[in-house]
Amino acid sequence: MIQFREVGKTYPDGTVAVDSFTYTVDDGRIVALVGSSGSGKTTLLRMVNRMVEPTRGSVLVAGRDVASLDRVALRRSIGYVLQAGGLLPHRTVIDNVATVPILQGVKRREARSAAAELLERVGLSAAMGRRYPAQLSGGQQQRVGVARALAGDPTVLLMDEPFGAVDPIVRRDLQDELRRLQREIGKTIVLVTHDIDEAFNVAHDVVLLRQGGVIAQSGTPEEILANPKDQYVRDFIGADRADRNFSVREIGGRRIVVDGDGRPAGLLR
């Protein structure tokens, strides 16, 4: 469980990135922080592993205030996935994945064999392990980034725009795989994205932010779609978009679903 308790961050230049944010991420959930640029998503994410220190309030992971924990140990115990994987270019893929366990004292051989298993878990062949990051596609690098973040066996995985650098089709694949992976490994995942469709596709719970890390609305994708709280939320989720609005037409005894522009979307069974 991750508890944000009236947590805030004012940067030294006076920018209030997050005013006062209170929210609890339950174990085994995928939570997406969504909002427009500058709404404080990355700041909030980084306060969990202390890459950013809050200027007020606190963040608790598994009941412990992260401010009381050793920073380096904390960072190693929480997986962090960056856009485009954030891999070390001069190390092979397998070494990229094995780095944290080796730093944690796992023997090199064991770490490498665990890394090979992790690569398979994220859908890469062990042979890919011998390549360097630049020899992989963006989507493959992203998978390596996930494998690397999982290598320290963290309970919490933080992901910052993890699929931002890949094309829409690969992006959708990676989103689906993240859901599958999370079902298998049961980690708690907090994901930052500016893409509401990605949040709806991947997350169990969505936190929609305004500037200053203010929660405009939080809930399951279904709850938010069914009851957008105000016009800001409606605009952000595209509630009025044709592809969000369906109706049913009867044609020849069958019920056809059409979108807001009247384009056929499917058959109602």
Ligand SMILES: Nc1ncnc2c1ncn2[C@@H]1O[C@H](COP(=O)(O)OP(=O)(O)OP(=O)(O)O)[C@@H](O)[C@H]1O
């Ligand atoms: N080191 C810093 N010093 C000063 N201001 C900062 C710093 N880092 C971020 N900010 C400011 O804090 C606010 C929130 O930034 P943050 O990166 O958390 O937003 P975000 O929602 O992740 O944005 P984006 O989607 O563009 O990445 C922005 O106004 C940003 O300019």
